Amino acid sequence: MKVHFIAIGGSAMHNLALALLEKGYEVTGSDDEIFEPSKSRLGQKGLLPHEFGWFPEKITTQIDAIILGMHAKKDNPELLKAQELGLKIYSYPEFIFEQSKYKTRVVIGGSHGKTSITSMILHVLNYHNKEVDFMVGAQLEGFDNMVHLTKENDFILLEGDEYLSSPIDLKPKFHWYQANIALISGIAWDHINVFPTFENYVKQFELFVDGMTRGSTLVYNEDDVEVKEIAEKATNPTRKHPYSIPAHFIEDGETFLETPEGPMPIEIFGKHNLQNLAGAKWICQHMGVDEDDFYEAIASFKGASKRLEFLYESDRVKVFKDYAHSPSKVNATTQAVKKQFEDKNLIACLELHTYSSLNKDFLKQYKGSLTYADEVVVYYSSKALEIKKMPPISKEQIEAAFNLSGITVFTQAEDFQNYLKIKHYQNDILLLMSSGNYGGLDFEQLKSWIA
Known part of the structure; x- marks a missing residue:
């Protein structure tokens, strides 16, 4: 399959390009500027465009799919050419869904904590050698690429961003995913250029929950008033599991988590990180990791890149x-x-x-x-x-x-x-x-x- 990326240099876009190359796709792409580390990572795999800019002559009927990044504009010359030729144009999240529609989709949503929770879950699964597909927004220690797609894995773990999907697809990314298992960490008004009121912003999370599959499971932070209200009102998820800050104490600048086996020192600290850990534990249990195994693995989690x-x-x-x-x-x-x-x-x-x-x-x-x-x-x-x-x-x-x-x-x-x-x-x-x-x-x- 031949895929062309319009705006290949984005954090998420270049990771998806690398993942599809690894999967055996023929990948090309364009962008008007690409910064590090995307530039070096694309260059190492031969995907860095020879020159920056938009080249409509690259867009031909030989291309099976266009993946359009949010960085591009509606009047992008390559996009206009693709539309003229009637090519299939995907937004990033739409393509991810296309790749995962027969898998169990685990989606981590919320205004904050998405990357940290997704990272915790991946760390635990990797520690116990459990293979899953995934898409996460930060570079993690031990992972070469932050998008991984296969034919055989049953689960895919997705960081569910509420920002818009593409210049021609103006719905939030996480509305595409139709979660089987979902988590909402918290709601704090953001992206005011797109969601002009707090009520409009909160509505996106209500729609996310409404779009979950039949028989789905919702894990939610009950310490957040808006999240709790959405979860309790929702009729679609069959099962609901609230979480809160777990029991812990701080001693000499180190945080200890209270576990069934006694106090356990952990590398991370702070209210939000502890809430994130509690949510990650629920998700891991739904993905087949029992409580003892979760604690064993999470003890060595040092945090996602740039997250405290x-x-x-x-x-x-x-x-x-x-x-x-x-x-x-x-x-x-x-x-x-x-x-x-x-x-x-x-x-x-x-x-x-x-x-x-x-x-x-x-x-x-x-x-x-x-x-x-x-x-x-x-x-x-x-x-x-x-x-x-x-x-x-x-x-x-x-x-x-x-x-x-x-x-x-x-x-x-x-x-x-x-x-x-x-x-x-x-x-x-x-x-x-x-x-x-x-x-x-x-x-x-x-x-x-x-x-």
Whole structure:
């Protein structure tokens, strides 16, 4: 089968391209720009386009399927040519469903925690040598590719993103999957450029549950009010399993989980991570892993890439980075770190990177989200605001939005990085939170700065 990717360089798209190549498909693709690590990974497998740009002459009747990425526009020249020729055009999630419609689809949804929960489940299954197909949004230790598709595996584990499927397919990705087993971790308003009201955003999760198959199973976080209401009202899933924060305690900066065999030290920490662990345990049990085997495996789970990830430490400072960018996740992450290291000074650095976070009206949602930090630094690119054609944001607006005074604000990457370089660290925790890259921060350089 010959498949062509329009916008092959995306995080999910390039992983799917690599998975299909491994499955024996003939794969080609185009993009107008491709960044690392996608660029190197595609290059190693011979899938990196010879030149960047859109080339409608690549689109012929010899192609069996087009997979269209969200990065492309509706007037993309290759897309227009494919439509003219009447080729089959799939969005990313539609194609994933096509590959898995005869499998048991396990879908992990929620505004936060999706990648962490999916990663935990994969870690446990891999630990016990249980083969499954999967699609997950972060690179995991021990896995070459984050999409794996076979003919023979019975289960497929999917991270269920609520964002739109493609420029011509404007329904949320996770509506495509028609889950047999599903989990919802939490709901916190996001993607305001697509879902303009909180009610509209919540509705997407109701539709996700309504779209589950007959006889399906829903695992849900009962600590989240909206999730609990959706789950309890739902009539479609046959079985429902609530979960909550498991019993645990913290001792000398280490978290211990209470298990039937006694207290067990774990590598991860924080309220959200513990909730995620409880949800992952339920899903693993539905996939054939008993409780004792789950605990044995999860003890060695160190976290998904960028999800409250420990980077390095010196005798003066310990450094973590996290993908946190939504208000609820920023709050949960700073609270988790402060609670774990109560005797240390917490320096919380947040990059405002998404459309939502840079919207002056949405900024108000961040009120109180950084109160657990001892020092607060906010960085955003003034150039990004210009590119997005958004009005400028003042330091006073940021202080008012977070309801904090004394916030250090940087709008130039060089100034923010210089702050990290010359900072006099002493008994500190440096927490870096962003869905971006902090203006191109070199983490190897950062390591030398704190040494």
